[in-house]
Every structure is written in structure tokens, then in C-alpha cells.
Amino acid sequence: MVDTYQEKHFAASDLVRDVVIGMSDGLTVPFAIAAGMTGAAVSTKVVIIAGLAEIAAGSISMGLGGYLAGKSDIDHYNVERQRERKETREVPEIEAREVSDILVDLGLTDDEAGPIVKALRRQPEKWIDFMMRFELELERPDPQRAWQSALTIAASYAISGFIPLAPYMFTANIQSALLVSITGTILALFLFGYIKGRITGVKAFCSAVQTALIGGTAAGAAFGLASWLG
Amino acid sequence: MVDTYQEKHFAASDLVRDVVIGMSDGLTVPFAIAAGMTGAAVSTKVVIIAGLAEIAAGSISMGLGGYLAGKSDIDHYNVERQRERKETREVPEIEAREVSDILVDLGLTDDEAGPIVKALRRQPEKWIDFMMRFELELERPDPQRAWQSALTIAASYAISGFIPLAPYMFTANIQSALLVSITGTILALFLFGYIKGRITGVKAFCSAVQTALIGGTAAGAAFGLASWLG
Numbered sequence: 001m002v003d004t005y006q007e008k009h010f011a012a013s014d015l016v017r018d019v020v021i022g023m024s025d026g027l028t029v030p031f032a033i034a035a036g037m038t039g040a041a042v043s044t045k046v047v048i049i050a051g052l053a054e055i056a057a058g059s060i061s062m063g064l065g066g067y068l069a070g071k072s073d074i075d076h077y078n079v080e081r082q083r084e085r086k087e088t089r090e091v092p093e094i095e096a097r098e099v100s101d102i103l104v105d106l107g108l109t110d111d112e113a114g115p116i117v118k119a120l121r122r123q124p125e126k127w128i129d130f131m132m133r134f135e136l137e138l139e140r141p142d143p144q145r146a147w148q149s150a151l152t153i154a155a156s157y158a159i160s161g162f163i164p165l166a167p168y169m170f171t172a173n174i175q176s177a178l179l180v181s182i183t184g185t186i187l188a189l190f191l192f193g194y195i196k197g198r199i200t201g202v203k204a205f206c207s208a209v210q211t212a213l214i215g216g217t218a219a220g221a222a223f224g225l226a227s228w229l230g
Numbered sequence: 231m232v233d234t235y236q237e238k239h240f241a242a243s244d245l246v247r248d249v250v251i252g253m254s255d256g257l258t259v260p261f262a263i264a265a266g267m268t269g270a271a272v273s274t275k276v277v278i279i280a281g282l283a284e285i286a287a288g289s290i291s292m293g294l295g296g297y298l299a300g301k302s303d304i305d306h307y308n309v310e311r312q313r314e315r316k317e318t319r320e321v322p323e324i325e326a327r328e329v330s331d332i333l334v335d336l337g338l339t340d341d342e343a344g345p346i347v348k349a350l351r352r353q354p355e356k357w358i359d360f361m362m363r364f365e366l367e368l369e370r371p372d373p374q375r376a377w378q379s380a381l382t383i384a385a386s387y388a389i390s391g392f393i394p395l396a397p398y399m400f401t402a403n404i405q406s407a408l409l410v411s412i413t414g415t416i417l418a419l420f421l422f423g424y425i426k427g428r429i430t431g432v433k434a435f436c437s438a439v440q441t442a443l444i445g446g447t448a449a450g451a452a453f454g455l456a457s458w459l460g
Binding site for chain 2: 024025028029032033036037040042045046048049050052053054056057058060061062064065068072075076079103106107108109111112115116119120122123126127129130133134137139200202207210211213214215217218219221222225226229230
């Protein structure tokens with residue numbers, strides 16, 4: 001029952017985490033690139049091309065990056081699990097001592113730790129589970145996660161990237177487009193930060209201000225740099 | 231002793247993780263933006279401006295993002311720890327039952343779990359530690375981590391971003407610059423992927439190929455899209 005609750009809890013927070021990863025950068029970097037290119041006094045068309053190239057590159061890079069991170073978590077877990085299995089077979093006394101050390105570290109006496117060590121030695125798979133979780137602090141990753149994670153991050157990035165870019169597509173004057181993009185994106189970052197704060201249980205208003213500030217700082221830096229060079 | 235080992239182990243892997251996060255995107259996205267802008271047939275100057283704007287935006291967005299993630303881990307941990315402290319005081323019987331359930335889930339009998347539950351109830355802070363680690367699976371985050379993480383990610387991103395961009399700064403012909411940038415960046419991605427694979431314990435050659443492939447795909451997509459629109 002403990003496990004089932006935790007798996008559900010983790011699955012939901014993994015999805016939320018992926019959406020947050022995708023949206024954080026998806027709202028910020030295309031916003032900054034578009035503002036930067038406007039600062040460099042290029043045509044609206046070049047601003048849109050740079051923005052779209054950024055959305056394509058960013059969503060592929062972050063999505064595939066998320067996929068590989070998920071895959072390598074699985075590989076890493078399997079490698080470490082094989083190692084623990086080997087150790088419980090080849091040096092069981094040392095491994096049993098490690099279990100005992102972990103339990104003593106939790107405040108148990110040696111006498112209290114004894115029965116647990118014995119119970120785990122009776123069940124090799126549970127013993128390996130214990131070492132994975134409490135010595136190495138590794139969770140068994142869900143094999144489906146890698147692809148889900150990749151698609152969630154990429155889609156969140158791409159969808160959010162259109163918020164700062166759309167004004168350049170639908171507004172004739174590039175300076176008006178920049179103003180609409182700044183207003184709309186700062187509002188979107190504020191809202192996103194607020195919701196993110198609510199979900200993660202930190203102060204929502206603080207989170208909103210911080211998120212908008214990151215986007216504003218990135219866009220300001222890109223705009224300043226490009227204006228100076230352009 | 232267990233804790234000290236784990237803290238060192240985690241600190242090293244956190245640093246590596248931050249460098250990997252920064253370099254993965256820092257090598258890929260500025261590479262793709264520069265290739266994309268070249269495809270759109272703009273001047274070398276515009277390619278460089280777009281690339282530098284991207285490096286500024288990306289390193290600020292990822293660095294500050296890393297900072298906030300670190301901060302929110304700390305806030306989240308503290309909120310949950312307060313909740314557990316409250317629960318062990320107000321509903322100790324339920325919390326004790328949860329400890330017992332976790333231990334039974336690890337393969338212990340009820341009789342074996344009993345003394346451990348008693349030992350933890352004698353030491354409230356250890357009891358809360360146990361619930362944080364084994365029920366919520368939360369580690370106490372290092373308060374210094376947030377800033378270290380931000381600076382490591384931002385610096386790794388910015389330094390790697392200059393690898394794809396440098397050829398445009400030092401090569402007169404834009405097509406030659408593109409070729410040098412592609413060759414140099416694919417090599418850098420391959421090397422980076424290889425070292426990353428060695429560190430994380432997965433097949434180094436596979437990791438090298440995958441990393442180069444992500445960069446190539448992102449740059450190819452950005453180049454194709456921008457050429458088509460440009």
C-alpha cells in the first residue's frame with residue numbers, strides 16, 4: 001500500500017516536473033531571442049525565423065535530453081542493482097554489516113538492528129531492494145518514463161514558445177510586436193510561476209515574481225547585448 | 231560514516247549533473263541557432279548576434295532556473311518536515327503504524343518491526359528523519375547548493391556555447407564558418423557524450439553517438455526550418 005501510494009504520487013509529480021521544465025525555458029528563451037533580435041534592428045521576418053529555429057532546437061534538445069536522462073537512469077539503476085546482487089552473494093557479511101550500520105545510524109541499537117538484518121538475509125531480493133533504496137538511495141525508474149518525459153518536455157516547450165513569438169506573426173509594426181510580446185509573456189510567466197508555486201507548495205506570489213523576473217532578466221540581457229552589437 | 235560517504239558522493243554527482251545540464255544545452259542550442267540563421271541566408275553579423283543573444287538568454291534562464299529549483303527543494307523539504315513533526319506529535323499512533331508498514335514492506339515480520347518502531351519513538355528527530363527519508367523519500371538539501379548550482383549551470387552553458395559560435399567570429403566566409411562549426415561541435419558533442427557515459431557508468435560509445443545525434447538533429451531541424459522560411 002505504501003508503494004502504490006508513492007508510485008502514484010511520484011508519477012504525478014514527474015509529469016508536473018516535465019511540464020515545468022519545458023515551460024520554464026519555453027516561455028523564457030524564445031522570448032529573449034525574439035526581443036534580442038528586435039534590439040538588433042533586423043526585419044520582423046528574421047525575428048520570426050530566429051524564434052522558430054529556437055523553438056525547434058530547444059524542444060528537440062530538451063526533449064531528447066529528457067529521453068536520454070530517463071534512459072540513463074534506467075541503465076544506471078540496472079548496473080548498480082547487478083553490483084549489489086553480486087555483493088550480497090560474494091561478500092554477504094560486509095553487506096549485512098552495511099545494513100546494520102544504516103539502521104544504527106537511524107537510531108537503533110545493535111540488538112534492535114539484528115532481527116532486521118536476519119530478515120533481509122532470508123529474502124535476497126528484499127535485501128537488494130533495501131540496499132538500492134537506503135544505501136544507494138536509488139528508486140527503480142519506470143521504463144516507460146523516458147519517452148513520456150521526452151514528449152511532455154518537448155510539447156510544453158514548443159507550446160509555450162509560441163506565446164512570445166505570436167505577436168511578431170500577427171502585428172505589422174515590429175516595435176508594437178515587441179511591446180505586446182513583453183506584456184503577454186511577462187503575464188504568462190507570472191501566471192505560470194503562480195501555478196507552479198501552488199503545486200509545489202511554496203509561496204505562490206513569490207514564485208510568480210521570481211519566474212517573471214528570470215524571463216525579464218534573460219530577455220533584457222539578450223535585448224541589451226543585441227542592441228549594443230546590432 | 232554512511233552519511234559522510236553519501237554526502238560526498240552526492241556533492242560530486244550534483245556538480246557533475248549541473249555541468250552536464252549546462253553543457254548539453256550549451257553545445258546544442260547555440261549550435262542549432264547559428265546553423266539555422268545561416269540557413270536563413272542572413273549576414274554573419276546577424277548569426278553572431280543571434281548566437282550571443284541565445285547564450286545570454288540560455289545561461290541566465292538555465293542558471294536562475296537551477297537556483298530556483300534548488301531553493302524550492304529546500305522550501306519543499308522544510309514544509310514537509312514541519313508537517314511530519316506535527317504528525318508525530320499529534321497522531322503518533324498513526325505515524326508509528328506507518329513506520330511499521332514500511333518495515334513490513336521491507337520483509338520484516340510485525341514482531342521484528344516492533345523494537346525499531348519503539349526505538350524511533352524514543353528519539354523524535356530520528357523518527358522524523360526516518361519518515362522524511364523512507365516515507366517521503368526526501369533528502370535534506372544543502373542550502374549552499376542553490377547558488378553553486380546556478381553558477382555551475384550558467385558557466386557550463388556559456389563556455390560550451392562559444393564552441394559552435396567561434397567559427398563565425400573568426401572565419402570570413404559564412405559557409406566555411408558553418409562547416410567548421412558543424413565539424414567542431416559534432417566532435418565536441420561526441421567527446422562530451424563519451425566522457426558523460428564514462429562518468430555515469432553507461433556505455434561510453436553509445437552515449438557519445440546519442441549526444442552527437444541530439445545536437446545534429448536539433449541543428450538540422452533549425453537549419454531546415456530556417457532555410458525553408460528564409
